[in-house]
Amino acid sequence: MVDLSKFDVSARIGSLVLPYPTVGLSGCYGSGAEFAPYVDLSRLGAVVLKSVTRRPRMGNPTPRIVHTPAGMLNAIGLQNPGIDWYLRHDVAKFAQTPCATIGSVAGFSVDDYAYVCERLAARSEIAAIELNISCPNVAHEGETFACDPDLTARVVRAARATTDKPLIAKLSPNVTDIATIARSAVAAGADALAVVNTVRGMAIDIHQRKPRLGNITGGLSGAAIRPIALLAVYEVARAVSVPILGQGGIETASDALEFVLAGATAVGIGTANFADPRAPMTILDGIVAYMAQRNVRSLRDLVGAANTGFANINQFEGDEG
């Protein structure tokens, strides 16, 4: 294995510096502890916790997961014990996690986000806060805060007022122009952006003639959405200058490097953990091997290196000139 100490693979998210750019995503790596028997968590940049809401939530009826070609649909529905229980029983345990722990906040009103964010961010076990404004499985017809630049700004601004810890706004791919939403989140005070949440989708059982998910619709993840997520990162990186946590179907080091070259500072691994809990560590090793082969000393030198703009836009500019 390559000597990791010779390479700088750290990733900065606001004031938080992750030693590694690989992050276990919300709802896909538990609190980290669930995966501790299988991996060395100290080799993970951070784990993003499952989203927590103001009140307890039962979540959606089952089936909540359907495996689909090159990915899967999920519709968990933000099952969680609510912020009161969470603070009293769960958060203290996160101090034992050998990597940074990023809290995730979800809600149904601007006030929900501010309330939960303030209480969670006040805890020393939590290094940063992800604002999950893009969960497709609890929304009315898929409408989430992240589908609207104004709502996005209001949530981020309200949460910003409650904490100085790094705030990461998690954006939705289910929008017409993600760059507009990204600008709005950053203008409202987001330190970083997670790009992207799942793509809305569904599956139908032709024998029973009904939708296969209990929630009818779900969020598609896995390799099936990778090109969609990659383009979103590319577009967001052109629109704003804050760090991007690139995510969506990353399975291998080469996938991760695509996201970095498109403009991601760090990469999130979600569904790939279900194929192999060791995926984040395998990806980290592969990133370092790539750097060693090409004599790249710092991962920062690769961030956005392939982000050279859009051919068709250049064309228009040329025509006008």
Place this chain on the structure above:
Amino acid sequence: MRRFSDNPESFFKIWRKSLPVALSSPISAVVPTRILDRSEVARDVILLGLEAPELVEKVRPGHFAMALLPGGQAAGVALGIYEARGERCSLLFFLAGDRTHRLGALRIGDRLDLVAPLGNGFDCEGAQRDIAIVAGGVGIASVLLPAQALLARGARVRLFYGARTAERLVEAERFAAEGCELLLATDDGSRGYNGVVTDLLAREDAAEAILACGPTPMLRAVSAYAQERNIPAQLSLEEAFGCGVGGCWGCVVPIVRTSAQAPSFPPSDADGSDVVHARVCVEGPVFLANELRW
């Protein structure tokens, strides 16, 4: 309500004690194995024998494994551990979709990584001596180890086993050879009772305890039967899994939390209901019939 077992070391008591911090079993690991043997025991039904000595030591009846597909790119497949003896464990599964076909394409000598053993299995330590095991379809893969454990302590074990056709009643003779009494049912009447296995169960003398694994409609019928007669029943549930280790909350089932559990079990809903969503992979896959609220 009667409990299956008063043995303080029973799996159920252990998992209840461990709630809500029920993380994946501390004894589970990524286990590298090698395919020792492979046979197609019926059309589209594969039995894979694996060299996995360290796993044999740890496996208890009703445990399952996540089989990590070679090359990844799809979620692991959750499978009951069929046999565990000597240095060999085995997996028995139906070729049903892309992922099981990939698993079925493995050849002797190939490597296969498992995350195992997982879950809380069947409690086979109870005092009852007349046990009915009810299996439907691929559920048969999870009940050989409990049958062996029960037979080893001298219990009478009747296997009520249902499938669509005679050809699909795979491994029935194996259970007979172990010492189980066979009561078979097929949907088309091609072997045994012509009808569903739970109807066959209801026609026979009641057992003192029931263990069951199979499709959800069968388990619901077993549950109703057992509760009507106040027979303790343990059901191993089938549910679509994501991670298999408690990290994604994809595989839940509604259960009632008792007042004893309430202080340590997170509420699932704002209305303070005692019905909560428990994870099949961690709190299960085996549940007591009388705690399920489905």
